[in-house]
Amino acid sequence: QQPVQSPQAVILREGEDAVINCSSSKALYSVHWYRQKHGEAPVFLMILLKGGEQKGHEKISASFNEKKQQSSLYLTASQLSYSGTYFCGTGLRSNDYKLSFGAGTTVTVRA
Amino acid sequence: NAGVTQTPKFQVLKTGQSMTLQCAQDMNHEYMSWYRQDPGMGLRLIHYSVGAGITDQGEVPNGYNVSRSTTEDFPLRLLSAAPSQTSVYFCASSFQDTSGNTIYFGEGSWLTVV
Numbered sequence: 001q002q003p004v005q006s007p008q009a010v011i012l013r014e015g016e017d018a019v020i021n022c023s024s025s026k027a028l029y030s031v032h033w034y035r036q037k038h039g040e041a042p043v044f045l046m047i048l049l050k051g052g053e054q055k056g057h058e059k060i061s062a063s064f065n066e067k068k069q070q071s072s073l074y075l076t077a078s079q080l081s082y083s084g085t086y087f088c089g090t091g092l093r094s095n096d097y098k099l100s101f102g103a104g105t106t107v108t109v110r111a
Numbered sequence: 112n113a114g115v116t117q118t119p120k121f122q123v124l125k126t127g128q129s130m131t132l133q134c135a136q137d138m139n140h141e142y143m144s145w146y147r148q149d150p151g152m153g154l155r156l157i158h159y160s161v162g163a164g165i166t167d168q169g170e171v172p173n174g175y176n177v178s179r180s181t182t183e184d185f186p187l188r189l190l191s192a193a194p195s196q197t198s199v200y201f202c203a204s205s206f207q208d209t210s211g212n213t214i215y216f217g218e219g220s221w222l223t224v225v
Contacts, residue, residue, distance in 0.1 A: 002153065030211050041201060041216040042154070049211055087153055089214070097142040097161065097205060097212055098169065101154040 001025060003090045005102035012078045012109045020073040020105045022088030030091040031064050031071040032099060037084045045073075045086075075107065083109045113137050117202050117217035124192040124224045132187040132220050134202030142205045142212070143185040147171065147198040148219075154201065160185055192224045 003024040010018050022031060029050045034042035046057055048064035048071060059076040075082055085106045089099035118133045136143065144159035146169075156169030160179040174196060176188040185204075189196060202217040 032211070032214070034214075039219075041218050044213050044215070047211040047213065089154075091212070095207060097144070097207070098156060098159060099214065100156075100170075101146075103151055103153040 002100050003088055003102045005086075005088055005105050007105060008103070009106040010108070012075075012082075012107065014080060014109060014111055015077050016109075018075045018078065018107065020075070020086050020088075020107075022071045022073070022090070022102055024069045024090050024100075026069065026090075026092060028064075028066070028069050028090050029093050029096065031062070032089040032091070033062055033071075033073050034087045034089065035082075035084045036087065036104075042087060078107075078109045080109050080111065083107055115202055115204050115215050115217035117200075117220050119220060120218065121221045122223070124189070124222065126192060126194060126224060128192050130189050130192065132189075132200055132202070132222075134185045134187065134217060135183050136185075136202075136204040136215070137183065138204060138206070138215065139182060140204035140206045140215075141182070142207075143179065144169070144203045144205075144214075145175070145177065145185070145187045146201045146203065146216075147196075148201060149198050157187065157200075189222075194224045196222065197224045198222060 033045040036042040085104040089101045145157040146154040158177040160166045200220045205212045205214040
């Protein structure tokens with residue numbers, strides 16, 4: 001079953017913050033975050049593992065709440081380059097290559 | 112530094128025609144997979160392989176075949192194309208380490224079935 005992402009879309013001005021959520025009804029081992037620009041392939045951002053720490057990549061960070069089976073992606077002081085569609089992918093086991101992806105959150109950052 | 116290479120990038124097929132989407136990776140990854148991406152539905156797994164000679168079905172396998180004769184190549188075959196198979200197809204490869212498994216996607220193949 002695919003994880004549920006919210007919101008579906010968000011519009012920001014440069015410098016504003018945003019939070020994207022990813023929720024699953026199943027017990028998760030890992031949550032993966034990807035960003036996809038229009039007409040391009042999804043690009044890996046970060047992985048969060050059960051029992052692991054919050055991760056960060058420049059001004060983009062993420063957390064994983066194992067009890068709630070929920071992950072949040074934080075876009076801080078957004079830049080124009082942050083525009084794109086963000087996908088979360090969830091894995092159920094440590095050796096699970098198969099991910100289920102959410103429908104995506106489209107982020108538009110305007111000057 | 113090619114990574115995951117897919118061909119063709121664009122293809123138009125007539126209903127009932129067959130074709131093969133090619134995928135090759137040069138990273139020696141064990142795991143390869145095919146996803147389709149449709150508006151509002153994210154990425155859905157079609158077929159995957161955990162190594163040469165081993166393939167299995169994903170969420171939406173009907174109408175597609177795969178084979179994995181080498182570590183590098185993982186072609187996707189559409190047996191008899193239908194308009195419902197109009198989509199963007201992504202091939203991916205990944206490996207497992209202590210950080211988890213990172214998936215690397217190809218650039219996508221845009222397929223239209225008329």
